Amino acid sequence: MKRVALYGLVPVAVLLALAIATVVWLNLRGEDPLPDGPVAFDSSPAQVERGRYLALAGNCAGCHSIRGGAAYAGGLGIATPFGTLYTSNLTPDPTHGIGNWNAAHFWRALHNGRSKDGRLLYPAFPYTSFTAVTRADSDAIYAYLRTVPADATPNKASKLRFPYDTQAALAVWRALFFTPAPFIADRTQSAEWNRGAYLVGGLGHCIACHGSRNALGATEDRRGLSGGLIPVENWYAPSLGSPREAGVAHWDRQQVIQLLKTGSTAQASVIGPMAAVVFRSTQYLSDADLGAMATYLQQLPEDPAPARPDPVRTPSLRRDAGTMARGEGIYAQRCAYCHGDAGQGAVGAYPPLAGNRAVTMDSAVNLMQMVRHGGFLPATAGNPRPYGMPPFGHVLDDGQIADVLSYVRGAWGNDAAPVSRRDMMHR
Known part of the structure; x- marks a missing residue:
């Protein structure tokens, strides 16, 4: 009887091993091998300036800074339905920041959601969007961050409930909901449209607020920018494809640019979390990039109208x-x-x-x-x-x-x- 029971456990063990191997493979796919030893990185003033601009486009300081603290020194608590996560120190401090990271480590964090030590990162850091950022842009942001003043603010440990605080649970989440993928231009669209798609879907990570989420906190990409309640904050980010909410398909293009540049137009004004985005990020973008975002947003598929009520x-x-x-x-x-x-x-x-x-x-x-x-x-x-x-x-x-x-x-x-x-x- 014991032998029969043992044989019965073999298929279960095999299936469990296959499941674990699949999760591991799904978490490692798309990763380039890291270089061994020190890596030289010489940046030009132009690359640093471009990185500064791209960091504004991604609103990096908005999350990785706290009021009264050093810029990019982290420590901001992000409340989620699963607990509180604290943003990390991005200054070039060698102990608490990214001073001992190289450009490949930084690229892996953005593209693959993995830290220098191999630890899986929580998607409150929106690598699910940042995975689309090009290597050239990643290197430029890295070059810029190397120039900000180093700060020795230690990183805070996140406070998540079990099992969300485990790397195993995060690995399963990533296997289900995250696939590293570069931005691929749509050849049927203009260069301006593609630039807008890159900014909105990648660095701008607009879906982080304007997308709906499932019970495990993953954005439902198939629904796009159809609006959603921002977890815990209790603000509703309206649909960018609905003329009844925040769609701009029928606006004058210059009005879309003005809203992103100033926060106010004759038709609308931004409030709540979007006011912070304009204040910290979009007001600093070039008219060309804002125009590209406007072009992309104005061509979003329109959300279907609700059924006519009784x-x-x-x-x-x-x-x-x-x-x-x-x-x-x-x-x-x-x-x-x-x-x-x-x-x-x-x-x-x-x-x-x-x-x-x-x-x-x-x-x-x-x-x-x-x-x-x-x-x-x-x-x-x-x-x-x-x-x-x-x-x-x-x-x-x-x-x-x-x-x-x-x-x-x-x-x-x-x-x-x-x-x-x-x-x-x-x-």
């Missing part, structure tokens, strides 16, 4: 008169001074609320965040002293915020679903 259940027929009356009173007292009695806003200062798709899109999450916490547009060269929104979370409770948002989403021709107290409790 006319008996349209939002306009589901409005509660008491809610609308309470919301109107709060609006008149707290909001009308800036946004106007009819939600018309003020040109160059306060955005209109009537007909504003940021107000009427299906998700009201961003509106809740703005009313609770307030916020500013990014300060940019084209808009150096932007007007801001004060927080009201300390003077309005969840029910009152739900009432005023329901009013704004249903007044002046707006026709979006009301917001309930229950909605507020879940955000």
Whole structure:
């Protein structure tokens, strides 16, 4: 009987060994062998300057710096549904930074998601997008980082729940959801379109926010930039392919460039996490690169329109008169001074609320965040002293915020679903 049982375990052991071998192979595919010994790396001023520009395009300092700390010294906590990850020190400090890395180590981190010591990196460092970065651009960023002041800030250990804190679990995740792949130009498209695709999909890693994620935190690439809730932060990054959300297919191209350059146009303004992206990154990009991004974004496939709702259940027929009356009173007292009695806003200062798709899109999450916490547009060269929104979370409770948002989403021709107290409790 023991021999039979032993023989029965053999197929299980073989399958387990094959599974482990497959995971290992999937994690090693696409890797070039690292050179042995010291590697000379001579950079020119032009390469360093290009690296500085590319680091801005990738918003590297935005994650690898903390307020009041040294640039690129890391330490920023990134909250995820699985725990908190801390960004690493990218300065040329030889002990705590990347001072003893060579260009091949840096390239492997970007392209393969693997550290100098071979450790698998967590995808909070968006190597799933950075894998598309060219070796030449990787070398330029590396050349630039070698010139920033070295800082001895030690790296913080991440605080993830078991089993997410294990290399084995990360290896399985990568085997399922990550394939190293260079950027391949689409020969049916223009050079400008391909440049935009490279910036949006690679260095810009726009899908990290504007893509949806599965239960294990992997971006669903097949859905593209169709929008998604940013985990833990509770901001909704709207779809870049939907004219009802943040699609720009029908905009004037110069308006798209202006939005990325200044954070504000006559049609829209950026808030929340996107304001930080404009402030730290896109405002510094050349008009040529912003134009390439605009060309690419304007040609994204349009998200399919939702099915027409049952006319008996349209939002306009589901409005509660008491809610609308309470919301109107709060609006008149707290909001009308800036946004106007009819939600018309003020040109160059306060955005209109009537007909504003940021107000009427299906998700009201961003509106809740703005009313609770307030916020500013990014300060940019084209808009150096932007007007801001004060927080009201300390003077309005969840029910009152739900009432005023329901009013704004249903007044002046707006026709979006009301917001309930229950909605507020879940955000």
